[in-house]
Amino acid sequence: MKTRSVVAVGSALMFAAVPASAEDLPPPPYISAVAIPDGRIDAAVTQLDGLADALMKKTGIPGMAVAVVKDGKTVYAKGFGIRQVGAPGKVDADTVFQLASLSKAVAGTVVAHEVGARTVSWETPVIQHLPWFRLKDQWVSEHATIADLMSHRSGLPDHGGDILEDIGFDRRAVLERLRLLPLEPFRISYAYTNFGFTAGAEAVAVAAGKDWATLSEDVLYTPLGMTSTSSRFADFDKRANKAVNHVRVNGSFVHKYQREPDAQSPAGGVSSSVNDMARWMAMVLQDGTYDGKPVIDPDALLPAVSAEMISSPSPAVAARPGFYGYGFNVSINPAGRVQLSHSGAFSSGAATAFTMLPSAGVGIMVLTNAWPLGVPEALAAEFTDLVQFGTIERDWLAAYGPRLIAVNRPLGSLVGKERPSNPAPAARLSDYVGTYHSDYYGNLDIVRSGEGLAVRLGPAAKQYALAHWDGDAFTFEPSSENATDGSISLATFSKQGTGIGAITIEYLDENGLGTFARK
Structure with missing residues (x-):
């Protein structure tokens, strides 16, 4: 008698009709609920041109680049649209974009390299290498580790320190002032904090005896052949083939601002192309190996891409929670597969996202040069739907768009209000x-x-x-x-x-x- 069982085929788990015994079955945590038939991934790739074109026409964004990796190889890399409104340069697979917060996942792999090299451990206290670093609670200051800061569980408030950067403070000045921010309970409170994350990464750079941008280049970008990638704004700024930021003004996209994110470089300062980022995705999906060569110790990489902190508690018993690793969103998707992802957004005009399915050995990277409208997330979700289900399950732009458009809403209690018609007079x-x-x-x-x-x-x-x-x-x-x-x-x-x-x-x-x- 035959029974349906799950067997490993390459890096993907597939259903097959084979004689089964307890020894043949993988442990339950490895089992995915939905099989991916042969040819499904390739078929999904063939639809990317049309999907990308449709999203660009619907939203009007100027430019986008997309890459897909499968089983350690780049199987798709293409640019769409233009690098700057009003200029002729077209986007291609080597066009450099600012990654915004997608930089955190890249930083997580830089730190994983240093953990594997025993420069630090994930549990190294930050003050061991930044003795001047303090948070509001002395005990937390002494015990907060690289892992705590890079998983957003230090207790710092959401986006704490960001406005200091806006008004001109450099990295060291912002990090020194984090000690004045109120704290939520340590290690049980999640709040997304660019400069908390940056503090963890900065401690690693000091331990390595290098500045963060040089460390990233030496241990990751150069070994992977990521020749268009940098953690310095100056390198991005001088590239000829770069996509600049765009915001919407009176219904049209314009290049009005250019984000300079060096103060929070580990959290938001990487610039890269989809060709380069495909190499990085391949390395992550191959457990720290690229093109057959070890880059990162897999034991050091695993914590970064594993669920370390609950980032989105379940709103109901039937709802899946979301998790954060060290720079990676980690979730269980509707097909029962572990999914790695991250988005990036600059309100000054950039939006990026990647999604990886480790059990299928596949990942997609989407970079755009317009403020966040949900385009990168929607394209990644459409592609992963096609990979897993053979069809797009919902209107993903309609799902993501309103949430990400809210990032751009004007701030202030008086927005939309009329000035008093008979105000009390001011003093001299x-x-x-x-x-x-x-x-x-x-x-x-x-x-x-x-x-x-x-x-x-x-x-x-x-x-x-x-x-x-x-x-x-x-x-x-x-x-x-x-x-x-x-x-x-x-x-x-x-x-x-x-x-x-x-x-x-x-x-x-x-x-x-x-x-x-x-x-």
Whole structure:
């Protein structure tokens, strides 16, 4: 009598009608619920041209590049559209894009290399190599490991430190100020934190005796032949074949901003092409080996690509949770397969994503040069549906789009509100002029500008005109990676005795640190 069983075929698990015994069956954790028949992956690849074209036409994004790897080889690599609106250069498989937060997965593999080389371990405390690094709780400061910081379980608040970068602080200055942020409970709280992640990676670079960009180049990019890849913005900026950032203005995409992410390079500063990133995916899917040569110790790599922290608790008993490794999203998809993924997004105009199915030995990389609309995630989901089910299961752009478009929403409690028709008068403008101080943000200057006032922020001395709102409340329009065009921030002065003693900036007050005392 024959029974249906699951047997390993290459790197994929397939159903087959064979005599079965307990010894023939893989352990239950390896079993996928849905088989992938021979030829299914190749058939999915043949549909990518049409799928990519359809998404570009529907959204109007300027350019995109796509690569697929299968069983350690690149089987598809192609560019679509243009590198910059108004310029003739077309996107190809060697066009370099900014990866944004997809950089975290790359960084996870750089650190895995150093763990395998015994430069550090995943459990090395960060202060062992960054003795100046502190968080708000002394015990947490002493015990937070590279793994804790790179899995977002340190207790730091979501995106803590990002606005410091926006107003001009460099990496060291941002990391030093993390000690002032409030903390959630250690190792049981997940919050996505670029600079927490960066602190973990920076500790590894110091242990290796190199800056982060050089370490990444030496241990990963060069061994893999990733000649178009860098963790330095200057390298991206000088490349001729690069895709620049685009945002939507009045319904059309324009190149208005260019993100310079060196301060958080491990978390968001890699630039690369799909040809290069295909090599990286192949190495990950081949357990640290590329083209038959070992690059990363598989025992050191495994924790990075394994579920280390619950990132999305199940909202219901029937719902699958989501997990985070060390730079990788790790999930169990509807076909019962482990899925590795990550997205990247710059509100200044970049969106990227990859998805890998280790049990099938297949992965897809999608890079775009437009702000996040869900295109990379949708194409990756369409492709993995075709691989696993032979059909696209839903409208993935409609599913991802609204969630990712929300990344670009203007910030501020006054967005969309009319100014008071009969506001209370302000004090004399000269009463507000002066320097105000915050331990977290440093100095803030209120200066005269023309007939009115302006606020000047941070080391970059970004200056924004203030408009009177009501009484001692003014507004200004910040514009940065974390406050997209159209954002409105209140700037509310408070009295101390008979004079002005402080100012609270709404845009900077998410963690209760937005009040500056007059010096």
